[in-house]
Amino acid sequence: MSNYAESLHHLDSYISARVPVIGMHTIEQQRALNLLREAAAQPRRSSMPFWIYSRATGLRDLRTNSPVQDDRSLTGAMDFAASQFNGRANATVVLVDPDHLEGDSPVTRHIAELARLADRNMGSIVLITDSPIWSGLQRLGMSLHLDLPDADEMYQILSRFLADHRGHIPIEWDEDDARRAAEFLRGVTEAECINLMATIAAKKAIKKADVVGLAQAKDRIFSDLTGLERVQLRESDYTVGGLTSLRAWLRRKHQLMHADLRGLELRPPRGVLLVGVPGCGKSLSAKAIAHEWQLPLYRLDMGSIHGKYLGESEGRFREALAMADRVAPCVLWIDEIEKGLAGRDDGTGVPQRIIGQFLFWLQESQSRAFVVATANDVRSLPPELLRKGRFDELFFVDLPDGQDRKEIIDLYYRRYLRSSPDETQLDQLVDLSEGFAGSDIESALHEVGAEAFLNGGADNLKPSFLPDTFANTVPMSRVNPEQIEEIRAWGRERAVPAGRSSAGAAPGAAQPVRRILFMDD
Structure with a gap:
């Protein structure tokens, strides 16, 4: 019923x-x-x-x-x-x-x-x-x-609306489209559903593309949310270089995110946990996923949920997760999740209760809220969060290898210098950027782009300026090599590589055991 x-x-x-x-x-x-x-x-x-x-x-x-x-x-x-x-x-x-x-x-x-x-x-x-x-x-x-309408009831509401307008305006939706729209509209009231559909019908047609467009339209209802921050995407957030395995995995999950799963023992994708080296694209991935999937992006700030009164932190966190269920389908970005779950041994018991709430929600929620959680200090994460079944997958974001660095350099070169590097120059920069994170590459090319602007264009720069900038950039892997190597050693053994392979292994060195992700053609 x-x-x-x-x-x-x-x-x-x-x-x-x-x-x-x-x-x-x-x-x-x-x-x-x-x-x-x-x-x-x-x-x-x-x-x-x-x-x-x-x-x-x-x-x-x-x-x-x-x-x-x-x-x-x-x-x-x-x-x-x-x-x-x-x-x-x-x-x-x-x-x-x-x-x-x-x-x-x-x-x-x-x-x-x-x-x-x-x-x-x-x-x-x-x-x-x-x-x-x-x-x-x-x-x-x-x-x-009396809860909000579930997917079946929302389908009945949509069916009545479409029947009332059929014959008056062109309607391209079939039953499958109405079912998908009903899934997208879970979390809104009956009146809000009618208002959203009336807004679409005011354009004198209801088209196939309007099904996915409902996610953006629904987002406007929840413009001011307690516990969640709406992230407005810029054009520069749309593209991620490298992370080949992660991107291929996400393309497959995208199909499930928008699929009609009624009658199946399948649930929508729950999310992904990205751990690894700082500056290698974990946070940017959340923004790129939201853009590619055409879903609104919300950021849950784990640091802001903590209050000074007994039960306040748990209440804020519970409210934020409930709101995420309402605004779904969406991408829920939890940046540096380990900071909000730290202090598991403190006397208040607050971190333990928050962890319990989050794990229960990950396990039981049926909403289409796709979680992208990022972590730098993997040692601070509770072991139960890493268990298979909490997130759909645990990916390790390592320093980019040569092929990934080539892709990242080309991406930022085009963005900041408004031109394409020649192949010889690109290969030179790939060699000079050994050990660079994606953020190191961006920083170096941003500096070159700024200098080109001040000098009236890239043609007015010394030919050696670009390679010298890369040569003089000191990446974190050289500033704090012990910490970075510790992070990389953990990720190679315990997570699926987000890139093509784990970078930085010595030639001929024995490779540690790790999980391998097999992708069908």
Whole structure:
């Protein structure tokens, strides 16, 4: 059953049992009202009165929407309910989003007294709210949570919308397109879904490309999110040099990310953990994936979730992950994840609880939020995070080999010097950049590009300026060789290489055992 059908079943049971307090938790008031009207419309309840109160409309008959009294205050509605519960059986009063339900207050005390009065004469009070209900009141009855539409229910909403517009505007979608769109729209309300589709239909056509476009349109609904930072991509973020194996793996996962997986025991791709040498393209990969997959990119700052009060950090982290589920499909970038999970042995227990929350979410979430987590200090990562099944794959990003350096040099040469290097010059720069990370290459070519701009063009530079710049660049692999070699030794043995091969092994040296990624043609 969909969430709506399941909620209707529970609500119907509670009304039939004449439960004195029925708490309906939802952020979609209209959807909850539709649920109530459907339950009240049952033929066996034709003689049972239903009234509804809201601040905007006052007290009205639920079925006919006709006003009951002129007093539009909550107090007036509760006085009316008291008189009905005293004078007749099987009366039901619905209160929409009354204030001060969270704690012990005069309002909750008053509603609790009404519930006891209703219980004596087979009456019911229904509370529609998106806030918690005071435990002293909630214990007098039952509660149900009306979640957002699931994929099947969203498909029904889309099907009705398409049927209403078919014949009026060209519609290229078939059933598979509607199913994919329903998956993309998980996490939005029914009203938001209709608004998004109406925006597309306003262009006088619904085309195949609009299915993927829904991800960007949905992103505009969640422009200000707690715990997540929306990353706006620049054109320079779209291309990554090297990392051949990683890029091939991602192309295959892209098919699953957009596929209709209904009826299969498959779930969308969960994500990838990138560990390795600093400056070799781990963070840039997250941006390139978001661009290539045409998905919004959100950054979860692990450092910002920590608070000074008990339970604050866990609450912020839980809220951020829940929001990631809502904005999906998206790419969720967690940069330097080891910093947020450090301190596993501290006395507060906060890191352990955050790790537990994150592992549970990775294991159980069915949303299309693809996690790209990066780490430099792999020794700080908890072992349980590295277990197979948490992330789809663990890749080690090593220093680029000669072929990858050639690709990276060509990329940044074109970007900063607005021309292509000749083959002889390119080979020379590849030799000079031995031991360079991608960021070292970019830094050197940026310096050359800046000098060319100041001198009126690259033709005005000394022929030796470019190779001298590379020769005088000191990469991190030479500044801190012990730390870099320790990182590389760890990655060669424990992770799939993100590039063509592990760079830097001595000729003829025995290669350590590692996992090999086989790609079908």
